Amino acid sequence: MEAFTYDPVLKIKDSVDVYMSTGEPHVCTIQFYHINTRQKLSIRVDPTFSEVLSALDGVKPLSKHLADFGFELDLDELKSILEYLIVNGVLEYPSSTDPDSRYSRQINFLSDWIFGLPADKAHQRIVDSHCVVFGVGAVGASIVINLARAGVSNFTLVDNKTLTQQSSERHPYFSINEIGEPKVHALRRYIEKINSDVSVKCIQEKLLPLTVLSSLVDSATVVINTADEPYIGHTSVKLGRYLWAKNIPLYVAGGFDAHLMSTGDFFIPGESICVDCCSNFFSVALADWKPSYKVHKTNPTKTHVIGGSGGTYSMSLFSASYACVQLLNYIAGGEAYKSKLSQRGEFMIGKSEVEWVEISAKEGCDVCRK
Amino acid sequence: MSVENKVFRLRSCIAIVHLGQIVEFFDSNLRVGFSIEQSYPEIIGLLHRFDGSLTVSSISALYPEILIHELCALALFLQEKYVLIEVNEPYSQSDVDSRPRLINTLESYFHSTSEVKKAISQGSKASVLIIGLGAVGSWVLHCLIKAGVQNITVMDDDVVEASNLHRQDLFFEADVGKPKATTARDSIRHSYGIEIKAICKKMESVEDLGSLPNTQNLIINCADFPSVDKTSRLVSDFCLKYKTPHIIGGGYNLHLTLIGQVVIPGLTACFHCFDQVLTPTNAADLFGVKKLNRKTRKIGSIGPVCGVSASITATEAIKVIFGAPLQFLAVVNKRVEFNLSNFDFGAFTVSRNTVCKYCSNDTI
Numbered sequence: 193m194e195a196f197t198y199d200p201v202l203k204i205k206d207s208v209d210v211y212m213s214t215g216e217p218h219v220c221t222i223q224f225y226h227i228n229t230r231q232k233l234s235i236r237v238d239p240t241f242s243e244v245l246s247a248l249d250g251v252k253p254l255s256k257h258l259a260d261f262g263f264e265l266d267l268d269e270l271k272s273i274l275e276y277l278i279v280n281g282v283l284e285y286p287s288s289t290d291p292d293s294r295y296s297r298q299i300n301f302l303s304d305w306i307f308g309l310p311a312d313k314a315h316q317r318i319v320d321s322h323c324v325v326f327g328v329g330a331v332g333a334s335i336v337i338n339l340a341r342a343g344v345s346n347f348t349l350v351d352n353k354t355l356t357q358q359s360s361e362r363h364p365y366f367s368i369n370e371i372g373e374p375k376v377h378a379l380r381r382y383i384e385k386i387n388s389d390v391s392v393k394c395i396q397e398k399l400l401p402l403t404v405l406s407s408l409v410d411s412a413t414v415v416i417n418t419a420d421e422p423y424i425g426h427t428s429v430k431l432g433r434y435l436w437a438k439n440i441p442l443y444v445a446g447g448f449d450a451h452l453m454s455t456g457d458f459f460i461p462g463e464s465i466c467v468d469c470c471s472n473f474f475s476v477a478l479a480d481w482k483p484s485y486k487v488h489k490t491n492p493t494k495t496h497v498i499g500g501s502g503g504t505y506s507m508s509l510f511s512a513s514y515a516c517v518q519l520l521n522y523i524a525g526g527e528a529y530k531s532k533l534s535q536r537g538e539f540m541i542g543k544s545e546v547e548w549v550e551i552s553a554k555e556g557c558d559v560c561r562k
Numbered sequence: 563m564s565v566e567n568k569v570f571r572l573r574s575c576i577a578i579v580h581l582g583q584i585v586e587f588f589d590s591n592l593r594v595g596f597s598i599e600q601s602y603p604e605i606i607g608l609l610h611r612f613d614g615s616l617t618v619s620s621i622s623a624l625y626p627e628i629l630i631h632e633l634c635a636l637a638l639f640l641q642e643k644y645v646l647i648e649v650n651e652p653y654s655q656s657d658v659d660s661r662p663r664l665i666n667t668l669e670s671y672f673h674s675t676s677e678v679k680k681a682i683s684q685g686s687k688a689s690v691l692i693i694g695l696g697a698v699g700s701w702v703l704h705c706l707i708k709a710g711v712q713n714i715t716v717m718d719d720d721v722v723e724a725s726n727l728h729r730q731d732l733f734f735e736a737d738v739g740k741p742k743a744t745t746a747r748d749s750i751r752h753s754y755g756i757e758i759k760a761i762c763k764k765m766e767s768v769e770d771l772g773s774l775p776n777t778q779n780l781i782i783n784c785a786d787f788p789s790v791d792k793t794s795r796l797v798s799d800f801c802l803k804y805k806t807p808h809i810i811g812g813g814y815n816l817h818l819t820l821i822g823q824v825v826i827p828g829l830t831a832c833f834h835c836f837d838q839v840l841t842p843t844n845a846a847d848l849f850g851v852k853k854l855n856r857k858t859r860k861i862g863s864i865g866p867v868c869g870v871s872a873s874i875t876a877t878e879a880i881k882v883i884f885g886a887p888l889q890f891l892a893v894v895n896k897r898v899e900f901n902l903s904n905f906d907f908g909a910f911t912v913s914r915n916t917v918c919k920y921c922s923n924d925t926i
Contacts, residue, residue, distance in 0.1 A: 204854075204856070206856070206859040206860055206861050206862075207859075207861045207862055209853065209854075210853070210854035210856075211851045211852070211853050211854070212851065212852055212853075212854065213851050214851065214852055223851075227861065228819070228861065228862065228902055229902050229903045230819075230901065230902070230903065231903065246854055292723060292724065292725050293724065293725060294724040294725055294727060294728065295725075295728055296725050296860075297725055297728065297729070297860065297861075297862055297863045298728045298729070298862065298863065298864055298865075299862070300860065300861070300862030300863075301861075301862025301863055301864045302862070302864075303862065304862060305862075305864075305902065334869075337731075338865050338866050338869060341727060341728050341729060341865050342728055342864070342865055342866075343728065357659070357660060358659070358660065358662070360660065360708065360754065361660075361661055361662075361663050361664065361708055361709075362663065362708065364704065364708075364731075366708075366753060366754075367752065367753040367754075368753065368754065368755050369752075369753075385734040385735065385736065386727065386734055386735065387727075387735070388735055449590070450575075450577075450590035450591075450593075451593075452591060452593075453873075453877075480581070481579060482579060483577030483578060483579050483588065484577070484578050484579075484606050484610075485574055485575075485576070485577055485578075486572045486574055486576075486609070486610045486612075486613070487574055488571065488574060488613055488614055497574045497662075498574070498653065498658060498662060498665060498666065499571055499572075499573040499574040499575060499614075499647065499666060499669055500573075500574035500575050500666055501575060501590075501591065501663065501666060502575065502591040502663050502664075502665075502666035502667030502668075502669070502670065503591065503663050503666075503667060504663065504664065504667055504705065504708070504709050504876075504877065504880055505704070505705050505708035505709065506705035506708075506709070506872075506873050506876035506877040506879075506880060507873070507877055509701065509705060509869055509872065509873040509876070510869075510870060510873035510874065510877070512866075512869065513865075513866040513867070513868075513869030513870045513872075513873055514866070514870060514905075515866075516865070516866035516869070517864075517866045517867060517870065517902075517905065518905065520864065520866065528902065528903055528904070528905060529905070531903070531904040531905055531906075532904075532905045532906075537906075538593055539874075539907075540593060540594075540892075541591075541592055541593070541877065541892065542592055542594060542890055542892055543892050544821075544874060544878075544892035544893050544896065544898050544907075544909065545898075545907055545909060546906065546907050548906075
């Protein structure tokens with residue numbers, strides 16, 4: 193056998209299923225199925241290649257496998273097939289990361305989800321990011337917790353409220369020992385237990401029309417708005433206009449009253465529509481929808497109206513998790529988040545399916561066009 | 563009690579729009595609605611009179627132009643459509659103070675406050691078993707606790723590993739190396755003062771389930787070892803025997819984006835009804851094809867995808883636990899799948915096989 197100049201150690205990715213046709217005599221069709229992203233790739237090769245492929249275990253070098261089989265194969269051809277499968281994410285060099293290390297499963301996942309960037313680099317983008325979050329209620333806090341678990345290590349949290357007994361229903365970092373504490377600090381303590389390397393800046397303030405944004409958001413990788421007081425539409429327009437000019441993305445999360453399980457709106461300068469077009473779209477779409485609600489004022493001191501807004505924490509978790517799928521894909525350098533830009537989905541609680549609305553820009557909008 | 567003497571309340575989450583001859587009703591909690599033809603110009607003002615304290619007859623006295631039996635018929639119709647709720651028992655002040663959102667959520671599923679009260683009381687005490695505290699199980703547990711479910715048993719024989727922290731709820735850096743079940747129990751006790759039961763054991767046989775407390779109201783399978791198929795079969799066998807509602811969870815290793823079905827034995831498609839449909843489909847796909855066998859695969863995973871799965875699973879579980887009528891369950895006779903390349907959802911539906919040898923009424 194000739195001397196090996198190409199002798200890699202390779203393995204089939206754990207996340208790829210391999211199906212081999214056994215029907216034809218001199219050719220084997222092999223289908224690779226990425227189980228996480230459900231993408232398929234088929235190749236037609238000589239049946240001996242399928243045996244080599246089956247043997248790739250991430251331990252022995254290629255030459256050793258070939259010697260075991262005693263095959264004479266065209267090495268150049270073999271090399272081109274193997275390299276094709278590496279580029280297409282079917283084969284990989286065994287990872288040097290310890291499989292039990294803290295983020296190994298996530299890095300493994302990113303290798304299927306983010307293309308054009310090595311998975312450890314994609315993960316590092318998550319770690320290095322700075323997320324500024326307005327509002328740390330049920331949805332905002334769940335986003336922060338999910339991102340902190342994923343490794344995001346810089347946060348700025350903005351919220352002026354304190355935890356109450358009622359926070360037990362929907363705040364994931366609630367603890368009976370933290371009642372009366374400012375929400376931002378209780379959440380900071382919670383995520384410090386998740387990741388002791390996290391750095392959290394707490395701003396115990398309400399976002400108001402006159403709030404100066406520069407010191408809060410200028411170093412953000414992404415800003416996330418979940419503050420529903422004052423009205424989320426108003427705070428989002430203020431944030432969205434400022435951030436667009438600074439080329440910083442804004443994610444306005446769903447999951448608030450009347451939209452208990454909705455997806456969020458992602459405003460990315462140069463990619464999505466702008467916040468004003470989104471706001472305008474809904475004012476036009478809902479121009480004839482002027483609903484009246486009856487608020488029964490049985491106890492004016494209570495913040496909640498009986499018979500009014502419902503929502504269990506499990507529903508808030510939907511909007512938060514969906515937001516984090518989009519945010520992590522974006523932060524890590526992926527492409528998939530683009531598929532739902534400028535669309536809002538409402539998860540129908542009674543049907544378990546999502547109804548999407550396509551949000552279009554105002555004709556001739558100067559902001560979106562830039 | 564005659565309808566005239568009943569008290570109704572227009573639910574505050576109902577949006578009403580009156581345009582010409584049409585009145586539209588929209589439940590902003592469930593986001594479902596309907597419309598009726600109605601030309602009475604004061605209809606909204608009239609409906610607002612249903613404030614939870616006036617009887618139908620006392621409202622009728624304010625509107626002499628409306629016949630009492632017409633008003634009764636309207637009230638009954640809107641009660642049937644979940645717009646009005648009959649106020650026949652007051653909520654306890656402690657429930658109003660501590661779980662207003664649960665009350666409001668449940669009002670979409672019931673016709674009277676007494677039914678909602680009963681649902682809260684039964685749901686809070688319901689016995690629930692969660693098998694497996696991975697990325698889905700840990701979040702489902704947390705969701706149920708926050709909904710006020712108190713009588714929960716969790717079963718898992720694993721210890722917390724550093725590589726779990728990126729996607730599993732309730733576990734922290736300081737917990738690495740500790741058993742998951744007792745760690746989750748301690749975490750819930752610390753935050754909520756609620757005592758759940760922890761079993762540090764693997765589910766290996768139907769007998770393992772029979773020997774546990776709390777198996778009567780709902781069992782949620784979030785365990786994937788040795789395989790989802792194996793654990794789901796065990797849970798199915800046990801639950802069909804005792805007619806216990808159960809959920810074949812999702813979000814596991816190899817099935818990250820799948821959200822499994824709720825099974826109400828005798829009423830909805832069971833694990834085997836699905837299996838009977840899926841197996842021939844798989845066999846047809848695989849004709850003349852062999853699947854390469856692979857050992858010990860550690861598939862990648864990411865927290866929020868499991869969170870999506872846990873959210874839908876727990877939202878369904880809460881409906882089952884608090885006794886929402888069957889028509890409100892959304893993952894029965896159906897599996898939901900989340901697509902990670904276009905971020906959309908799809909579903910695979912399977913009708914109940916009425917002659918299924920595992921779940922037909924003759925068998926169970």
